[in-house]
Amino acid sequence: MHARADQRIRVTLTLNGRERSGYAEPRTQLCDFLRHELGATGTHVGCEHGVCGACTVRVDGRASRSCLMLAVQAEGRRLDTVESLAEEEGLSDLQQAFRRHHALQCGFCTAGILMSCEEFLDRVADPSEAQVRDMLSGHLCRCTGYTGMVQAVLDVARTRREATVPDSQQENNDV
């Protein structure tokens, strides 16, 4: 399909489990589309050149920089943003751990970091501190010095592991 540079194209995608549509020019960045067309302002834009990681969202489950993707490339895909994390009963375990460990201050970079952490925890059940730091190094935070985030991710990995260990095995481990 060829579109003129200034032509507005209808883009339909699944945002946080709901089908959403909006219009974008061929050059519209995904982050701008999410924020200003679909109103999902939880995702922030920090550098627009793919270094700071603030705009990270999950595209078909994979953590991606939404400033380095065009809105039209997201057509038909599943997008998950920070707005998807909290549950009915309140903050998710990861969000709670961030709060508990004082892993955020101004909160501007937090949305992208949470999305990377979620993807990481899906992939790596028992991470070392070095692995967590390596994953987080794709993000810039100027407020916290990162310590709280590292602790929060390790904390959540531990509790999620404990929750998935079958009872019998748990007993064995306790012995």
Place this chain on the structure above:
Amino acid sequence: MNAFEPALREGQSGQIGRRQPRIEDDALLQGRGRYADDLAVAPGTLHAAVLRSPHAHARLVGLDASPALAMPGVHAVLTGEDVKRWARPFPVGVRQPMEHWCLAVDKVRYVGEPLAVVMAESRYLAEDALDAIRVDYQTLPVAVDTEAAIAADAPLLHEAVGSNVVSERHFRYGDPEQAFAEAEHRVALKVRVPRSSCTPMECYVVLAEYDPASASYDVLANFQGPYALHTVMARALKVPGNRFRLRTPPDSGGSFGIKQGVFPYVVMMGLAARKAGAPVKWVEDRLEHLQGASSATNRMTEIEAAVTRDGRVTALYWDQVDDCGAYLRAPEPATFYRMHGNLTGAYAIRHLVVRNRVALTNKTPTGLNRGFGGPQIYFALERLMQRIAVELDLDPLEVIRRNLVPSGSFPYRAAAGALLDSGDYPAAVEQGIHEGGLEELLAHRETARREGRLYGIGYTVAVEPSISNMGYITTAMTPEERRKAGPKNGAVSTATISVGPLGDVSAHVSSTPQGQGHRTVVAQVIAEVLGVPLESISVNVELDTGKDAWSIASGNYSSRFSGAVAGAVYQAAVKVRDRLAGIAAAQWQVEASRIRFAEGQVIVNDSELSMPFGRLAGATHWAPGTLPEDEPGGLRETAFWSPPQLEAPDDDDRINSSLCYGFIFDYCGVEVDRITGQVRLDRYVTLHDAGRLLNPDLVDGQVRGAFAQGLGAALMEEFTYGDDGSFQSGTFADYLVPTSVEVPEPLILHRETPSPFTPLGAKGVGEGNNMSTPVCIANAVADALGIADIELPLTPSKVRTLIGIEEPARPQGVGEDQTAPAAGGGSRLTASDSVTLPGSPQAVFDTLLDPETLQAIIPGCHALELTGENAYRADVTVGVGMIRARFDAQVALSDLDPPHGLRLSGAGTSAMGSAEGSAQIRLTEVEGGQTRLDYDYDAAVGGKVASVGGRMLQSASRMIIGQIFARLAQRMGGAAPRLSLWQRLKGLFAGRGGRS
């Protein structure tokens, strides 16, 4: 009067001092923060983009916005002409004939200086239109290096001043001449502190409206204060303060001082809205931010100490030059004077000579940056203390100990006027030594050195000033000038607490937090005093100058929250409490002093009497007739608080520049990799005495954050400029800041000596490690390498040079990288090559002179038009890395020596920056009727393009130039050249082929 005592009366709930999780976090973690760019805008709002100068210094000859205005979706363009009509230059802190307007009017003085604003229906369209504005510049020689800029023959930024030194002051305290005369030793050091920024993750955002009916501006911006700048902005806009309403959003994506620098854009966008006749929104991008927003002030310091044999410093000599960039922007020259009273740091040094000069250079104007003035002072002072230890062969810790302000001498009046409020510095140092495990660290160094590793330990002590005296900046004036101008002093804080008809408590503070969690601490203080649940309290931190209580000291700077703002909250809460106690006492016929507020109840001590807080407070709304006679009804109290200790500078230039002075003792161990030059931080211990801690979790958060930024300043961060003033740190790939793998966890230690001068005994703590950490790491590296000259940032390549190991020979076949960013340009490239072409030298020569050939062989050439003798105007697109720029270029053929050679040169500007280059071409006949074409080229780029790394430019230019001659060869291989331009014109210009 210190109101610390009554707080203890309320102490039952223990809210103050508790590790309370933040009430801010729920929203922020769910993406429900409301930052400036998230807020709804008025229908019809236009989006702004700012045109910026690619040159560091140039006269503006002309600016034509009409092509931009003709583009679809573009509504208006604001230029210097409009600004001159509607606005005034910004007021400045020193009296000099120099003008700083929000858009350049006569000259541009730094790369990135705003020239015009386009207002269009989307940001994309506005940015497109920037490229269509035609600007004619006449470039001028630049003054970029600080030392060169203050030399007598330097190009002048502001000609009317007659010098680039726009402020010079000399100070003398005690009897330094005698102290130096009697000194057994003198130890001197010359240091430089580079430019850097704490770079908040959110860039500047401004939403502006202009109402012609009331001739007033209404602007929302992520401005952080100080609100003294409200007066600067109102004056620039030529309106009274009440016709300039400035509002801030609920949340801010960090600031660290940097968002003070949004103020020129507040004025600019106000004028843009006026020009467009519509609301205007501007969101700065990262390149704009790094290049043109603000920066810490770079400084050159020569410092010398008069020292006794046992390491006691009796006098200091300071000669400092601050480089404030192209304009002295308010509150500069505050980088000097914020620290002036405590120039002697944590030491009891009684004699002092100071010379302060402020230089202007062709760089971005400077402003607040976390630690403001501190890193500059402590880098010189604490490096000097380390040098004293080395030169006198003493333990550096012993030198520190011998010079500390002694225990039991507080409040202590320092030589330059600081009234150090409280502390016990010697005891704090001993605590840090023991609790931080110094002995173990020393043993570790011993082992490492025995193994031949480069290991060092660095120490730093510092006082961390907080709650700035609004009068300190007048220290930049002479006592006579101050007498004429009238006294300036104090620092007014405000807080408002209201209780609604349902007994619900709301609070407002004018501290414009930038992520520190002020709302949580405000709620803690109120919960403590009024005994209501913390969760029930609503705290609003948006500031609206149109309706909120504020003063010039309002805002988020000088670590003033915990000492001053939380103190004002406490006082407002006490006012509310005392009124309610009076009402309850009248109702129950008891003494007001027996009434206590706890657990949501109002209770009479030693009795059965109690009632819910909401019921008592509600009565002030529902039943004012039942209240005691002196009780007016309603319940809203505002406290204004200004400490009397913040006096104006005296006639001897002594100034208590801050109200509180925390104490810091840091030490660290580093290991330097001999091969890579990388500095690895092995252990970092930081002890703080910040008075009473209101929420230790938030305090630790501040320390960690400042430590990470201090580490960045020590090892990575620097805004670099080319010799032509081009800016070279335009992305986060060029300006490196620490990530999670570079920041270790510091060991944080505390002691609490309450300040006698703040209502809750708290002091500021947010900036200390920005001041202490860079020099602490530098001292450790100096110890590891045994060298005196240390310049930040200690990047691997710099440290490698300091280590001074012979680099092994370059493997054969690997070419020299000839990028030479230091010599001449933003990035200057030279190289040579040759190509063999079919045809005789004459044929090649003629082909080169054919305009059609020229157009065909220049990659990306859209059009070429003849403008004069062998001169063309070309429209060329050049791509380097991720940047594609369309250049308006002048191409010329010169030094014509048919058929042996000629010079092909070009210079162009584009929205992405400027480029110039030339190639000397030599033609030699070779076998087979062919011609060998040898060329040497030399190219330089400036502006935005230059912010791309030199290696990328080198390969891109090699490729582009290679393409030129490959295309020429292709063309030569084709049909015979037609009658060339040269042949057509040589009759006219024979023998006149000079340089064009």
